[in-house]
Amino acid sequence: MTLDISSPGQAEQEIIQLRQQISHHNHRYYVLDEPDIPDGEYDKLYARLKSLELAFPHLITDDSPTQRVGGTPLKAFGQVRHELPMLSLDNAFNDDDQADFNRKIKERLNSTTEIEYSCEPKLDGIAVSLLYEDGRLVRAATRGDGTTGEDITRNIRTIAAVPLRLSGDDWPRRLEVRGEVYMPKSGFEQLNQRAKARGEKLFVNPRNAAAGSLRQLDPRITAQRPLTIYCYSVGIIEGGTLPDRHSEILACLGRWGLRVCPELKVVRGLAACEQYYQTMAEKRESLPYEIDGIVYKVNGIAEQQALGFVSRAPRWAIARKFPAQEAVTTLLNVEFQVGRTGAITPVARLQPVFVGGVTVSNATLHNMDELQRLDIKIGDSVVILRAGDVIPKVSRVVHSMRPDDARDIQFPDHCPACDSELEREEAILRCSGGLFCQAQRKEAIRHFASRKAMDIDGLGEKLVEQLVDRQLVSNVADLFLLTVEQVAGLERMGKKSAENLINALDRSKKTTLPRFIYALGIREVGESTAQALATHYQNLDKLMAASAGDLQRVDDVGPVVASHIEVFFQQEHNREVIAALLAQGVEGTVSAPAAEVGEQPLAGQTWVLTGTLHTMTRDEGKALLQRLGAKVSGSISASSYSSGR
Numbered sequence: 001m002t003l004d005i006s007s008p009g010q011a012e013q014e015i016i017q018l019r020q021q022i023s024h025h026n027h028r029y030y031v032l033d034e035p036d037i038p039d040g041e042y043d044k045l046y047a048r049l050k051s052l053e054l055a056f057p058h059l060i061t062d063d064s065p066t067q068r069v070g071g072t073p074l075k076a077f078g079q080v081r082h083e084l085p086m087l088s089l090d091n092a093f094n095d096d097d098q099a100d101f102n103r104k105i106k107e108r109l110n111s112t113t114e115i116e117y118s119c120e121p122k123l124d125g126i127a128v129s130l131l132y133e134d135g136r137l138v139r140a141a142t143r144g145d146g147t148t149g150e151d152i153t154r155n156i157r158t159i160a161a162v163p164l165r166l167s168g169d170d171w172p173r174r175l176e177v178r179g180e181v182y183m184p185k186s187g188f189e190q191l192n193q194r195a196k197a198r199g200e201k202l203f204v205n206p207r208n209a210a211a212g213s214l215r216q217l218d219p220r221i222t223a224q225r226p227l228t229i230y231c232y233s234v235g236i237i238e239g240g241t242l243p244d245r246h247s248e249i250l251a252c253l254g255r256w257g258l259r260v261c262p263e264l265k266v267v268r269g270l271a272a273c274e275q276y277y278q279t280m281a282e283k284r285e286s287l288p289y290e291i292d293g294i295v296y297k298v299n300g301i302a303e304q305q306a307l308g309f310v311s312r313a314p315r316w317a318i319a320r321k322f323p324a325q326e327a328v329t330t331l332l333n334v335e336f337q338v339g340r341t342g343a344i345t346p347v348a349r350l351q352p353v354f355v356g357g358v359t360v361s362n363a364t365l366h367n368m369d370e371l372q373r374l375d376i377k378i379g380d381s382v383v384i385l386r387a388g389d390v391i392p393k394v395s396r397v398v399h400s401m402r403p404d405d406a407r408d409i410q411f412p413d414h415c416p417a418c419d420s421e422l423e424r425e426e427a428i429l430r431c432s433g434g435l436f437c438q439a440q441r442k443e444a445i446r447h448f449a450s451r452k453a454m455d456i457d458g459l460g461e462k463l464v465e466q467l468v469d470r471q472l473v474s475n476v477a478d479l480f481l482l483t484v485e486q487v488a489g490l491e492r493m494g495k496k497s498a499e500n501l502i503n504a505l506d507r508s509k510k511t512t513l514p515r516f517i518y519a520l521g522i523r524e525v526g527e528s529t530a531q532a533l534a535t536h537y538q539n540l541d542k543l544m545a546a547s548a549g550d551l552q553r554v555d556d557v558g559p560v561v562a563s564h565i566e567v568f569f570q571q572e573h574n575r576e577v578i579a580a581l582l583a584q585g586v587e588g589t590v591s592a593p594a595a596e597v598g599e600q601p602l603a604g605q606t607w608v609l610t611g612t613l614h615t616m617t618r619d620e621g622k623a624l625l626q627r628l629g630a631k632v633s634g635s636i637s638a639s640s641y642s643s644g645r
């Protein structure tokens with residue numbers, strides 16, 4: 001690449017310009033979240049700066065955007081003594097605490113008017129101090145114990161949202177900015193997904209991930225972590241002045257290129273503070289970062305100074321915490337619930353505990369693998385996590401608190417709802433009870449009635465619910481025993497709609513073998529597999545008698561599906577339901593191409609399929625020919641067209 005530069009002076013000019021441009025675009029991208037050029041253009045500017053700096057290394061400065069990541073790993077972090085201590089905050093846990101805080105402030109300030117507060121989310125990250133001298137970032141430190149922290153300058157420099165140089169020129173010559181480094185929720189998810197794919201340990205939450213990332217002695221690792229910052233206060237101010245209201249100071253920080261939380265709101269009085277709390281509590285889940293409460297700060301700097309500090313916390317600010325989202329309780333028992341598809345979910349029965357504003361006494365344990373991952377026993381102390389409206393889950397076990405009499409969890413060997421055998425499929429246990437299982441019944445009936453199955457017009461979800469709940473129907477065969485009177489007695493049903501339903505049920509009896517097989521709801525037997533099975537066996541009896549090995553001779557049927565089919569037909573209650581359906585006059589028990597609607601131009605012809613088909617499987621070819629009315633020789637015996645019953 002030619003640089004096309006005639007003198008070092010010209011190079012210096014261009015380097016300065018490029019740094020300004022790149023800083024501008026960094027600010028738009030990382031601070032404002034509003035890039036104004038495509039990434040490719042940015043990359044070109046960056047590459048040009050890199051090559052100029054390579055050719056003129058003496059022109060490289062510390063605040064060049066190319067110098068964010070560099071150096072070899074440290075042996076240990078240096079210590080930083082904070083010139084002004086980094087304070088913590090007192091907490092308010094309820095409305096009374098908050099009212100006390102407001103009352104004391106009014107008393108101390110001798111104020112008869114409402115106090116002006118800056119309301120801000122309490123960000124769940126790591127507090128840091130950034131020191132700017134002459135507008136350049138010279139040092140960054142952790143809070144540590146408030147008096148002494150660690151020098152994390154090289155790690156902070158890798159965070160693109162932290163300007164290495166402040167914009168404008170009206171900043172104090174020495175300015176310490178304080179804020180919270182955090183990992184956005186989305187970045188955290190991605191980081192953990194990558195860690196999972198590599199078989200590495202996962203981070204517990206975004207705060208831990210941010211803390212771990214800042215504590216890296218090798219800044220190249222920190223550079224790969226999706227960290228960002230919101231600045232929320234200032235420390236040292238020398239060689240310049242700042243506005244006399246906290247919210248205006250933060251607005252200045254924003255103008256100088258620092259990132260400030262846009263949720264900040266200035267309000268007057270206690271009621272407005274509480275209103276802000278409610279609004280943010282509702283917004284919390286949808287924010288792209290984690291917050292654990294609200295910080296209220298007296299907005300006037302003169303008032304802040306008048307109020308002063310007690311021990312390590314200012315009197316002019318308070319953190320109103322959201323109710324805990326995690327709590328520890330005891331696992332009393334584990335029960336097993338049967339889901340709609342027969343999947344068995346272990347559910348933790350807990351000593352009731354208050355988490356995130358509600359009392360939790362049950363939590364999901366997902367599946368068998370999760371039980372192993374948690375290494376959980378009955379009697380254990382467990383941490384319950386409640387994120388928003390999501391079902392509470394057991395996030396971990398406090399193994400150090402395990403009692404001597406903790407008991408192993410017994411996995412069921414039969415369905416807890418219907419006592420059928422269970423099938424194990426990787427981490428999931430599943431009831432093989434199918435149509436018979438109480439818990440699976442509603443779903444099975446809905447599927448049976450669906451358009452591509454028996455196509456029973458008017459038998460919708462609400463109706464199925466009612467029929468099962470009122471014990472009018474306990475399996476699909478019972479549908480055909482319903483009377484107009486029974487159906488007319490249901491909610492939102494009249495005589496007319498009841499008659500319509502009974503007629504639809506009657507009509508549905510004239511179905512085809514593929515539809516009938518599909519309607520049975522055998523696991524992983526979708527429409528096309530049902531079609532292939534019907535074509536292959538031609539007759540329900542033969543299909544029901546087929547072994548798993550034999551079933552695998554059907555196109556698209558592998559060992560897993562074959563076993564599902566075999567197990568399904570071996571279940572006595574499934575056989576009973578099928579027998580009952582046939583007894584009610586359901587006719588889809590033989591493959592009857594003539595029953596399929598549509599033209600039959602090949603009627604009366606016999607076809608033989610040989611060789612390889614390119615656009616469909618053999619069975620599909622056969623099925624197609626049959627639908628068109630042809631007989632397919634070599635696969636159809638004389639008895640195939642007579643009912644097996």
Ligand code: IVH
Nearest residue numbers: 087088089120121122123127180232295314
């Ligand atoms: S102001 C003297 N504002 O909360 C006031 N702190 O419990 C100093 N925090 O160490 C802090 N969000 O890490 C302030 N908007 C916010 C904050 C915030 C989170 C953290 C900060 C501090 C801790 C105090």
